[in-house]
Amino acid sequence: MSSNGSMYINANAATERLDDIDTSAIRNFHRALPNYAPTPLLALPELAHELGIRAVFVKDESNRFGLPSFKVLGASWGCFCALTRHLGLPASADLLDVSAKAVSRKLSLVAATEGNHGRAVAFMARVLRIPARIHVPYSMNAQTRDLIASEGAFIARSRGDYDDAVSEAFSHAEESSGALFIQDTAFEGYTDVPRWIVQGYSTMLKEIDEQLAQVEVEADLMVSPVGVGSLAHAVVQHCKSRKKPVRVATVEPDSAPCLLRSLQAGAPVTVKTNDTIMDGMNCGTVSMTAWADLHRLVDVAVTVSSYESHEAVDFLAGEHILTGPCGGASLAALRRFQAQPSTSSLLGEASVVVLLSTEGSREYIAPSK
Structure with a gap:
C-alpha cells in the first residue's frame, strides 16, 4: 500500500x-x-x-x-424493504399493497441529505402516497431545497452540516410515531437500511x-x-x-x-x-x-x-x-x-x-x- x-x-x-x-x-x-x-x-x-x-x-x-x-435506485429499495419489514409483509409484496397499508397505518419517511438522496426518498414517499420529512444542511442552496420540496416533502433546515442533519433526522424519526428513518449512512445500531440502499x-x-x-x-x-x-x-x-x-x-x-x-x-x-x-x-x-x-x-x-x-x-x-x-x-x-x-x-x-x-x-x- x-x-x-x-x-x-x-x-x-x-x-x-x-x-x-x-x-x-x-x-x-x-x-x-x-x-x-x-x-x-x-x-x-x-x-x-x-x-x-x-x-x-x-x-x-x-x-x-x-x-x-442514481440515488433513487438505492432509496426506492431501501424504502420498500423498510416498509415491508415494518408492516410484516414479504419482500415479494405488491407496491400498491404496501402503499395502501402504509397510508392506513399513517406511516411517513424521514431522511437527511446533501440533495439527491433526500429528493429520491421524497419521490418514493410520493409514489407510496405517504408524507416525507427531509433534513438538510444549513448551507444547502435554496434551489436544491426547492427541488426536494417539489416532490411533496417537508424541508427541515439543520443548524449545522450534513452530519448534524443526519443526527437531527434520526432523532426526529425516533421521537415520531410511524416515522421510518431512511438513510444511506450506517452507524452503530443503524445498519439495515443502508445495506438495502447499497443493494439497490x-x-x-x-x-x-x-x-x-x-x-x-x-x-x-x-x-x-x-x-x-x-x-x-x-x-x-x-x-x-x-x-x-x-x-x-x-x-x-x-x-x-x-x-x-x-x-x-x-x-x-x-x-x-x-x-x-x-x-x-x-x-x-x-x-x-x-x-x-x-x-x-x-x-x-x-x-x-x-x-x-x-x-x-x-x-x-x-x-x-x-x-x-x-x-x-x-x-x-x-x-x-x-x-x-x-x-x-x-x-x-x-x-x-x-x-x-x-x-x-x-x-x-x-x-x-
Missing part, C-alpha cells in the same frame, strides 16, 4: 475476490416502478485515444425515473455489464464518486465478484476526503468538510457498513478540486453529456491517474474504463483555478 496527500493505492486489492450475489429480485422491483428504463452507457472514443487506452464509457445517471441521479444500486451495475456485453468488451477499471461510500460499496461488491475482477477507483472532493483519510489512517476517521461544488459528496464520515469492504477492496482513492471537476463538466458538455460536478469528478479522477506515474499500472493500451456520472446538470458557481 502507498499514499501521498491526495492519493492512496492498495496493491493487495487486485487479488481480492467476493462471491456473486443474486440481485434479480431488486432488478425486478425496479422494473415494476413507473418509467423504468436502463440509463445510457456512452462511449468517448476521442478521450480514449487521447489517454492511450482502448475505451472510455460514461454511465449517464442524469435521468433515472425522471430524477437527476446493483441494478445500475448489472445494466453496465449488459451494455458492455452488447459491444463485446469488459471493464478493467470503474471510477466511483464517494460521499459516505454507499455507492462505492456497491461498486466494489459488484466489481470484485465478476469472473474477470474489475479494479475500482474512488474519487472525493479535496475538501471532504473522508474515505481517503480513513484509508491512509487504516481506520475510519471523521473529517471537517469545507465548501465544494460537489455538494452530494460533501460528507465527513464514511458509512460504518461500507468501511471494511472499501478498506479491503478499493484499488486506488484520489481527491480532486472543484476546479478539476468543473473542467470535467465542461469537457463532458462538449461531448453532449450533461452532468453536474459530482458526475464530472469521475473524469477528473481519470485524468489525475493518467498524470501520475504511481497509477500508470491502472491504465494500458487495452484498458476499458467506466466512469460513473452520478448526477444531471445543475447550476453552480464556477470555481476559480
